[in-house]
Amino acid sequence: MPHPLSLADIPIGASVRIAEILTPGNNRRRLLDLGLVPGARVEIIRRSPSGNPTAYLIKGAVIALRNENAAQILVDTN
Amino acid sequence: MAIDTTLLSESTKNNPDKQNNFVIALAGNPNVGKSTVFNRLTGLKQHTGNWPGKTVIKAEGTFSHRNRHYTLVDLPGTYSLHASSSDEEVARDFICFSRPDITLVVCDATCLERNLNLVLQILEITDRVLVCVNLLDEAERKGIHVDIAMLARQLGIPAVGTAARSGRGLESLKNVLDDMLAGKIAIRPRQLVYDPELERSINKIEKRLAPYLPAWINSRWVALRVLERDFSILKHISHHKNNDFPRQVLKEEVALCLP
Numbered sequence: 296m297p298h299p300l301s302l303a304d305i306p307i308g309a310s311v312r313i314a315e316i317l318t319p320g321n322n323r324r325r326l327l328d329l330g331l332v333p334g335a336r337v338e339i340i341r342r343s344p345s346g347n348p349t350a351y352l353i354k355g356a357v358i359a360l361r362n363e364n365a366a367q368i369l370v371d372t373n
Numbered sequence: 374m375a376i377d378t379t380l381l382s383e384s385t386k387n388n389p390d391k392q393n394n395f396v397i398a399l400a401g402n403p404n405v406g407k408s409t410v411f412n413r414l415t416g417l418k419q420h421t422g423n424w425p426g427k428t429v430i431k432a433e434g435t436f437s438h439r440n441r442h443y444t445l446v447d448l449p450g451t452y453s454l455h456a457s458s459s460d461e462e463v464a465r466d467f468i469c470f471s472r473p474d475i476t477l478v479v480c481d482a483t484c485l486e487r488n489l490n491l492v493l494q495i496l497e498i499t500d501r502v503l504v505c506v507n508l509l510d511e512a513e514r515k516g517i518h519v520d521i522a523m524l525a526r527q528l529g530i531p532a533v534g535t536a537a538r539s540g541r542g543l544e545s546l547k548n549v550l551d552d553m554l555a556g557k558i559a560i561r562p563r564q565l566v567y568d569p570e571l572e573r574s575i576n577k578i579e580k581r582l583a584p585y586l587p588a589w590i591n592s593r594w595v596a597l598r599v600l601e602r603d604f605s606i607l608k609h610i611s612h613h614k615n616n617d618f619p620r621q622v623l624k625e626e627v628a629l630c631l632p
Contacts, residue, residue, distance in 0.1 A: 321455075330452075355483060355486075
Protein backbone atom coordinates (compact mmCIF):
# COMPACT_ATOMS: atom_id res chain seq x y z
CA MET A 296 0.00 0.00 0.00
CA PRO A 297 1.43 3.42 -0.91
CA HIS A 298 2.20 5.84 1.90
CA PRO A 299 -0.83 8.16 2.38
CA LEU A 300 -0.25 11.70 1.12
CA SER A 301 -0.92 14.69 3.36
CA LEU A 302 -1.61 18.33 2.47
CA ALA A 303 1.98 19.13 3.43
CA ASP A 304 3.29 16.90 0.60
CA ILE A 305 1.42 18.58 -2.25
CA PRO A 306 3.21 20.93 -4.68
CA ILE A 307 2.06 24.48 -5.37
CA GLY A 308 -0.66 24.72 -8.01
CA ALA A 309 -1.98 21.21 -7.40
CA SER A 310 -5.59 20.48 -6.50
CA VAL A 311 -6.53 17.62 -4.18
CA ARG A 312 -9.45 16.26 -2.22
CA ILE A 313 -9.51 15.88 1.57
CA ALA A 314 -9.63 12.19 2.50
CA GLU A 315 -9.26 12.18 6.27
CA ILE A 316 -8.39 14.53 9.12
CA LEU A 317 -6.21 12.94 11.79
CA THR A 318 -6.12 16.02 14.05
CA PRO A 319 -8.02 15.45 17.31
CA GLY A 320 -10.04 17.69 19.62
CA ASN A 321 -10.53 21.42 19.28
CA ASN A 322 -8.04 21.75 16.45
CA ARG A 323 -10.05 19.21 14.45
CA ARG A 324 -13.18 21.31 15.04
CA ARG A 325 -11.30 24.41 13.94
CA LEU A 326 -10.19 22.79 10.68
CA LEU A 327 -13.74 21.55 9.96
CA ASP A 328 -15.09 25.08 10.57
CA LEU A 329 -12.60 26.44 8.06
CA GLY A 330 -14.13 24.16 5.44
CA LEU A 331 -11.60 21.32 5.62
CA VAL A 332 -14.13 18.51 5.51
CA PRO A 333 -13.67 15.10 3.88
CA GLY A 334 -14.42 15.36 0.16
CA ALA A 335 -13.68 19.10 -0.04
CA ARG A 336 -11.40 20.26 -2.84
CA VAL A 337 -8.26 22.15 -1.84
CA GLU A 338 -5.88 24.05 -4.08
CA ILE A 339 -2.35 24.84 -2.97
CA ILE A 340 -1.78 28.54 -3.64
CA ARG A 341 1.67 29.44 -2.31
CA ARG A 342 4.25 28.77 0.36
CA SER A 343 5.86 31.49 2.44
CA PRO A 344 9.58 32.06 1.75
CA SER A 345 10.55 29.92 4.73
CA GLY A 346 8.31 27.14 3.44
CA ASN A 347 5.91 27.45 6.36
CA PRO A 348 3.01 28.26 6.49
CA THR A 349 1.31 27.42 3.19
CA ALA A 350 -1.76 29.13 1.72
CA TYR A 351 -4.62 26.92 0.55
CA LEU A 352 -7.79 27.81 -1.36
CA ILE A 353 -10.69 26.11 0.41
CA LYS A 354 -14.33 26.67 -0.60
CA GLY A 355 -13.63 30.17 -1.89
CA ALA A 356 -11.36 31.46 0.88
CA VAL A 357 -7.59 31.44 1.22
CA ILE A 358 -6.54 29.77 4.47
CA ALA A 359 -2.97 29.51 5.78
CA LEU A 360 -1.93 26.35 7.60
CA ARG A 361 1.30 25.42 9.32
CA ASN A 362 3.02 22.37 7.92
CA GLU A 363 2.59 20.41 11.14
CA ASN A 364 -1.20 20.88 10.84
CA ALA A 365 -1.23 20.18 7.11
CA ALA A 366 0.67 16.94 7.70
CA GLN A 367 -2.33 15.68 9.72
CA ILE A 368 -4.69 16.09 6.78
CA LEU A 369 -4.67 13.17 4.37
CA VAL A 370 -5.62 13.78 0.76
CA ASP A 371 -6.49 12.06 -2.51
CA THR A 372 -4.74 13.43 -5.58
CA ASN A 373 -7.47 12.51 -8.11
CA MET B 374 -39.71 42.79 25.32
CA ALA B 375 -37.26 41.76 28.04
CA ILE B 376 -33.69 41.78 26.82
CA ASP B 377 -30.67 41.01 28.88
CA THR B 378 -28.68 44.19 28.54
CA THR B 379 -25.44 43.21 30.24
CA LEU B 380 -23.52 43.31 26.99
CA LEU B 381 -25.13 46.43 25.63
CA SER B 382 -23.49 49.79 26.06
CA GLU B 383 -24.93 52.49 28.30
CA SER B 384 -26.66 54.48 25.59
CA THR B 385 -28.60 51.44 24.46
CA LYS B 386 -29.52 50.48 28.01
CA ASN B 387 -30.80 53.95 28.80
CA ASN B 388 -32.95 54.29 25.74
CA PRO B 389 -36.30 55.37 27.16
CA ASP B 390 -38.36 54.02 24.26
CA LYS B 391 -37.81 50.30 24.93
CA GLN B 392 -41.15 49.17 23.51
CA ASN B 393 -40.24 50.23 20.06
CA ASN B 394 -36.50 49.68 20.17
CA PHE B 395 -35.12 46.44 18.77
CA VAL B 396 -31.64 45.01 18.94
CA ILE B 397 -30.24 43.41 15.82
CA ALA B 398 -26.97 41.46 16.01
CA LEU B 399 -24.92 41.51 12.82
CA ALA B 400 -22.93 38.30 12.37
CA GLY B 401 -21.00 36.75 9.50
CA ASN B 402 -17.72 35.31 8.27
CA PRO B 403 -14.79 37.69 7.77
CA ASN B 404 -14.77 39.59 4.43
CA VAL B 405 -18.43 39.22 3.49
CA GLY B 406 -19.16 42.95 3.42
CA LYS B 407 -20.63 43.00 6.91
CA SER B 408 -19.28 46.49 7.58
CA THR B 409 -20.77 47.73 4.30
CA VAL B 410 -24.18 46.38 5.35
CA PHE B 411 -23.69 48.00 8.76
CA ASN B 412 -22.76 51.39 7.29
CA ARG B 413 -25.54 51.27 4.73
CA LEU B 414 -28.17 50.53 7.37
CA THR B 415 -26.95 52.97 10.01
CA GLY B 416 -25.54 55.78 7.87
CA LEU B 417 -23.41 57.95 10.13
CA LYS B 418 -25.45 57.27 13.24
CA GLN B 419 -22.91 54.96 14.85
CA HIS B 420 -20.40 54.96 17.63
CA THR B 421 -17.90 52.47 18.92
CA GLY B 422 -19.31 50.45 21.76
CA ASN B 423 -17.09 49.83 24.73
CA TRP B 424 -17.54 47.05 27.23
CA PRO B 425 -15.01 46.03 29.83
CA GLY B 426 -12.91 43.32 28.22
CA LYS B 427 -15.26 43.21 25.24
CA THR B 428 -13.60 45.72 22.97
CA VAL B 429 -13.66 43.27 20.07
CA ILE B 430 -17.23 44.33 19.33
CA LYS B 431 -16.49 47.06 16.85
CA ALA B 432 -19.52 49.23 16.55
CA GLU B 433 -23.08 49.85 17.45
CA GLY B 434 -25.36 52.00 15.32
CA THR B 435 -28.99 52.95 15.04
CA PHE B 436 -31.59 53.34 12.32
CA SER B 437 -35.34 53.61 12.03
CA HIS B 438 -37.70 51.98 9.60
CA ARG B 439 -41.52 51.87 9.50
CA ASN B 440 -41.72 53.47 12.95
CA ARG B 441 -39.47 50.94 14.62
CA HIS B 442 -36.09 51.93 16.05
CA TYR B 443 -33.19 49.58 15.67
CA THR B 444 -29.85 49.22 17.39
CA LEU B 445 -27.48 47.30 15.18
CA VAL B 446 -24.56 45.60 16.94
CA ASP B 447 -21.66 44.67 14.70
CA LEU B 448 -20.15 41.38 15.95
CA PRO B 449 -16.64 40.22 15.02
CA GLY B 450 -16.39 38.27 11.77
CA THR B 451 -16.02 34.55 12.54
CA TYR B 452 -16.21 31.23 10.75
CA SER B 453 -17.78 29.53 13.73
CA LEU B 454 -19.13 30.05 17.25
CA HIS B 455 -17.11 27.48 19.11
CA ALA B 456 -15.54 30.06 21.40
CA SER B 457 -12.01 28.92 20.61
CA SER B 458 -11.00 32.55 20.10
CA SER B 459 -12.11 35.71 21.88
CA ASP B 460 -13.85 36.90 18.70
CA GLU B 461 -15.94 33.76 18.54
CA GLU B 462 -16.70 33.94 22.24
CA VAL B 463 -17.89 37.55 21.98
CA ALA B 464 -20.13 36.72 19.04
CA ARG B 465 -21.50 33.60 20.73
CA ASP B 466 -22.13 35.30 24.07
CA PHE B 467 -23.89 38.21 22.46
CA ILE B 468 -26.21 36.00 20.40
CA CYS B 469 -26.86 33.68 23.33
CA PHE B 470 -26.99 35.90 26.40
CA SER B 471 -27.88 39.37 25.13
CA ARG B 472 -30.73 37.82 23.19
CA PRO B 473 -30.95 40.22 20.25
CA ASP B 474 -34.43 40.43 18.75
CA ILE B 475 -33.01 39.23 15.45
CA THR B 476 -29.59 37.98 14.41
CA LEU B 477 -28.78 39.08 10.89
CA VAL B 478 -26.21 36.77 9.31
CA VAL B 479 -24.41 38.26 6.34
CA CYS B 480 -23.16 35.67 3.81
CA ASP B 481 -20.93 35.89 0.75
CA ALA B 482 -22.90 34.89 -2.35
CA THR B 483 -19.67 33.95 -4.17
CA CYS B 484 -18.89 31.19 -1.67
CA LEU B 485 -22.16 30.53 0.08
CA GLU B 486 -21.31 27.01 1.23
CA ARG B 487 -18.58 28.02 3.65
CA ASN B 488 -20.92 30.67 5.13
CA LEU B 489 -23.72 28.24 5.88
CA ASN B 490 -21.67 26.58 8.63
CA LEU B 491 -22.08 29.73 10.74
CA VAL B 492 -25.76 30.08 9.79
CA LEU B 493 -26.49 26.55 11.01
CA GLN B 494 -24.52 27.11 14.22
CA ILE B 495 -26.47 30.28 14.96
CA LEU B 496 -29.72 28.44 14.23
CA GLU B 497 -28.80 25.99 16.98
CA ILE B 498 -28.87 28.89 19.46
CA THR B 499 -31.82 30.92 18.22
CA ASP B 500 -34.48 30.73 15.53
CA ARG B 501 -34.81 34.49 15.21
CA VAL B 502 -32.38 34.63 12.32
CA LEU B 503 -32.43 36.49 9.01
CA VAL B 504 -29.94 35.52 6.32
CA CYS B 505 -28.55 38.28 4.10
CA VAL B 506 -26.87 36.92 0.98
CA ASN B 507 -24.53 39.79 0.16
CA LEU B 508 -22.11 40.45 -2.72
CA LEU B 509 -24.75 39.40 -5.26
CA ASP B 510 -23.11 41.78 -7.76
CA GLU B 511 -19.76 40.00 -7.46
CA ALA B 512 -21.47 36.63 -7.72
CA GLU B 513 -23.21 37.72 -10.92
CA ARG B 514 -19.91 38.83 -12.40
CA LYS B 515 -18.58 35.35 -11.68
CA GLY B 516 -21.65 33.77 -13.24
CA ILE B 517 -22.99 32.49 -9.92
CA HIS B 518 -26.76 32.55 -9.44
CA VAL B 519 -28.11 32.13 -5.91
CA ASP B 520 -31.69 30.89 -5.55
CA ILE B 521 -32.58 32.97 -2.47
CA ALA B 522 -36.14 31.65 -2.19
CA MET B 523 -34.89 28.07 -2.24
CA LEU B 524 -32.26 28.89 0.39
CA ALA B 525 -34.94 30.37 2.65
CA ARG B 526 -37.13 27.28 2.18
CA GLN B 527 -34.26 24.91 2.90
CA LEU B 528 -33.22 26.78 6.04
CA GLY B 529 -36.79 27.47 7.18
CA ILE B 530 -35.95 31.13 7.89
CA PRO B 531 -36.17 34.28 5.75
CA ALA B 532 -33.34 35.21 3.38
CA VAL B 533 -32.74 38.39 1.40
CA GLY B 534 -30.26 39.03 -1.42
CA THR B 535 -28.20 42.23 -1.33
CA ALA B 536 -25.35 44.08 -2.98
CA ALA B 537 -24.70 46.43 -0.08
CA ARG B 538 -22.04 48.47 -1.90
CA SER B 539 -24.68 49.84 -4.27
CA GLY B 540 -27.50 49.69 -1.72
CA ARG B 541 -29.37 47.01 -3.66
CA GLY B 542 -31.73 44.88 -1.57
CA LEU B 543 -31.39 46.91 1.63
CA GLU B 544 -34.96 48.22 1.51
CA SER B 545 -36.32 44.69 1.36
CA LEU B 546 -33.90 43.67 4.10
CA LYS B 547 -35.42 46.32 6.37
CA ASN B 548 -38.93 45.32 5.30
CA VAL B 549 -38.25 41.69 6.20
CA LEU B 550 -36.87 42.73 9.63
CA ASP B 551 -40.11 44.61 10.20
CA ASP B 552 -42.23 41.69 8.98
CA MET B 553 -40.37 39.29 11.27
CA LEU B 554 -40.92 41.52 14.31
CA ALA B 555 -44.56 41.94 13.33
CA GLY B 556 -44.87 38.15 13.30
CA LYS B 557 -45.83 38.14 9.64
CA ILE B 558 -43.22 35.58 8.64
CA ALA B 559 -43.46 31.93 9.61
CA ILE B 560 -40.16 30.63 10.91
CA ARG B 561 -39.51 26.89 10.97
CA PRO B 562 -35.76 26.60 11.20
CA ARG B 563 -34.09 23.49 9.96
CA GLN B 564 -32.64 21.61 12.88
CA LEU B 565 -29.58 19.49 12.41
CA VAL B 566 -30.12 15.89 13.40
CA TYR B 567 -26.97 14.06 14.42
CA ASP B 568 -26.43 10.33 14.29
CA PRO B 569 -28.51 8.18 16.69
CA GLU B 570 -25.73 7.64 19.20
CA LEU B 571 -25.10 11.38 19.50
CA GLU B 572 -28.82 12.15 19.64
CA ARG B 573 -29.18 9.74 22.58
CA SER B 574 -26.41 11.53 24.47
CA ILE B 575 -27.83 14.95 23.59
CA ASN B 576 -31.25 13.94 24.91
CA LYS B 577 -29.81 12.51 28.10
CA ILE B 578 -27.79 15.64 28.86
CA GLU B 579 -30.63 17.94 27.83
CA LYS B 580 -33.03 16.23 30.26
CA ARG B 581 -30.57 16.65 33.13
CA LEU B 582 -29.93 20.30 32.33
CA ALA B 583 -33.35 21.55 31.32
CA PRO B 584 -34.85 22.03 34.83
CA TYR B 585 -32.00 24.37 35.77
CA LEU B 586 -31.83 26.45 32.61
CA PRO B 587 -33.60 29.75 32.08
CA ALA B 588 -36.57 29.36 29.74
CA TRP B 589 -35.05 31.55 27.03
CA ILE B 590 -31.96 29.44 26.55
CA ASN B 591 -31.96 26.63 24.03
CA SER B 592 -31.32 23.54 26.15
CA ARG B 593 -30.41 21.39 23.15
CA TRP B 594 -27.68 23.85 22.25
CA VAL B 595 -26.30 23.82 25.81
CA ALA B 596 -26.36 20.01 25.74
CA LEU B 597 -24.36 20.06 22.50
CA ARG B 598 -21.73 22.32 24.05
CA VAL B 599 -21.47 20.09 27.10
CA LEU B 600 -21.19 17.07 24.81
CA GLU B 601 -18.15 18.79 23.30
CA ARG B 602 -16.88 19.09 26.89
CA ASP B 603 -17.20 22.84 26.78
CA PHE B 604 -18.21 23.31 30.42
CA SER B 605 -17.47 27.03 30.23
CA ILE B 606 -21.02 27.45 28.96
CA LEU B 607 -22.36 26.38 32.38
CA LYS B 608 -20.17 29.04 34.00
CA HIS B 609 -21.59 31.68 31.67
CA ILE B 610 -25.14 30.62 32.42
CA SER B 611 -24.61 30.65 36.17
CA HIS B 612 -23.16 34.14 35.81
CA HIS B 613 -26.21 35.29 33.89
CA LYS B 614 -28.55 33.65 36.37
CA ASN B 615 -26.82 35.41 39.28
CA ASN B 616 -25.42 32.11 40.46
CA ASP B 617 -28.81 30.60 41.17
CA PHE B 618 -27.56 27.54 39.38
CA PRO B 619 -25.92 24.43 40.87
CA ARG B 620 -23.08 24.49 38.37
CA GLN B 621 -20.68 22.11 40.07
CA VAL B 622 -23.34 19.51 40.87
CA LEU B 623 -24.69 19.77 37.35
CA LYS B 624 -21.26 19.48 35.80
CA GLU B 625 -20.61 16.25 37.69
CA GLU B 626 -24.05 14.89 36.94
CA VAL B 627 -23.81 15.70 33.27
CA ALA B 628 -20.29 14.27 33.05
CA LEU B 629 -21.85 10.90 33.86
CA CYS B 630 -23.98 11.18 30.71
CA LEU B 631 -20.97 11.75 28.47
CA PRO B 632 -20.01 8.84 26.25
